[in-house]
Amino acid sequence: MRKELIINDFLKEHSIINEPIYSIEFNELLNQKKLDEYLLDIKQQFEKLNIPTVIKKKCYGIIVEALENGMRHSLKVDHFDLIYHKLDIGTDLIELSFGNYIEEKDRPILEKHISLIEKEGYDKIKELMYTKASDGKPLSERGGAGVGIFDMAIKSKGNIKQKVFELNSKFYYFTHIKIK
């Protein structure tokens, strides 16, 4: 099955913004320079649209965590290393979507974290994140603290849907977030 069809199905099921006042979508190979350029554009767009501070900072934080995670954990194989992102700004809601192929060895821990986020409440997720961040262990080889997924769940206040799909004999991780 084509990746685009699965993403479209997932978005159809969860997305509720029909006519966004601003929308951007890409599926490309990201690096730090491209990320910085995109974040600068987004900051300017939020200013232009007078998005309240609390909302724009939440969205900004989620975009950084999700795209940095994508850059660190995406499958480093040609044609499978692209990072998908969509931002839709509606009149009273912002929707953020992210997707990338992952390494098979990362799948169990990722699914464990997704399951925890689905089961546990806001306070428990927060406790988990700060406990893990203060465990004294060094940052991972890929430079992450291993808590970005919890940070996204906290900032979205639980309005987060995540799934790992089996696709083309590989695994694709997709996230959809609503910010009100």
Place this chain on the structure above:
Amino acid sequence: MENLHLDPTQNTPLINCDSKTNSITIEGESRPENVRAFYANLFEWLDNFEKLIYYAVSLSANEKQIELNFKLEYFNSSSLKVFMEIIDKLKKIEKGSDKIKLVINWYYEEDDEDILDSGKEFEKMTGASMNFISN
């Protein structure tokens, strides 16, 4: 001992470590491409500062105050881990002498609930007393 000053960039904060005023300030956006490498200079400075401040309090009856200022617009989760380590390091320095007092100031934009919330979590997790100051 030399001070440490790093100008901010789009993805790294301003760093200002001053051994005359015993103050450390981290200001702006913290999402370096390599968090560990970016903050290595600060940890090296703290190691030297530790020796200097213990020497200074050994020569004086007066209390010395260390001021740690966080003035953050945004920080990623890898930076969060490093900030915890910075607080822990300074808390250890404070514990090493009853003439050293650590003051942590956490600045936040009035309606930035996430930054304020993060500060409160830092306070809870590190056990350090913090001042929350609205910009």
